[in-house]
Amino acid sequence: MHDCVRSAARVVVAAAALAAALALGAPKPAPAAQASEPTAVAVDTFQFKPARVELRTGARVVWTNHDDVTHTVTSGTAERRVDLFNQTLPGKDAKFEFTFTRAGAVAYFCNRHPHMRGEIVVRD
Numbered sequence: 350m351h352d353c354v355r356s357a358a359r360v361v362v363a364a365a366a367l368a369a370a371l372a373l374g375a376p377k378p379a380p381a382a383q384a385s386e387p388t389a390v391a392v393d394t395f396q397f398k399p400a401r402v403e404l405r406t407g408a409r410v411v412w413t414n415h416d417d418v419t420h421t422v423t424s425g426t427a428e429r430r431v432d433l434f435n436q437t438l439p440g441k442d443a444k445f446e447f448t449f450t451r452a453g454a455v456a457y458f459c460n461r462h463p464h465m466r467g468e469i470v471v472r473d
């Protein structure tokens with residue numbers, strides 16, 4: 350009786366393992382986020398270029414520092430921070446990527462040079 354239950358359990362485990370193996374081998378559709386490249390924003394001569402970006406929810410932005418100095422990509426404004434992202438870009442070629450999952454306008458700035466400002470407008 351016990352042996353019977355045990356071997357039945359073994360069969361279930363083996364079937365689950367086989368199903369998992371088949372699932373791993375099956376081709377998967379690419380996730381939607383991979384379908385499009387992130388929108389590029391250059392951090393260049395103390396400016397975000399372009400300063401304003403519009404995109405759909407789920408889209409990504411990648412900032413790349415082209416200056417030799419450290420900048421930050423910090424959500425909100427110098428007067429009113431927003432707790433969404435705050436990334437330091439320490440010198441040339443430093444990158445920061447962020448996925449915008451909620452509709453709305455997100456202002457951001459550089460914490461080291463608060464006159465550097467940008468905006469991401471996200472729509473559903």
Ligand SMILES: [Cu+2]
Nearest residue numbers: 420459461462
């Ligand atoms: Cu800066």
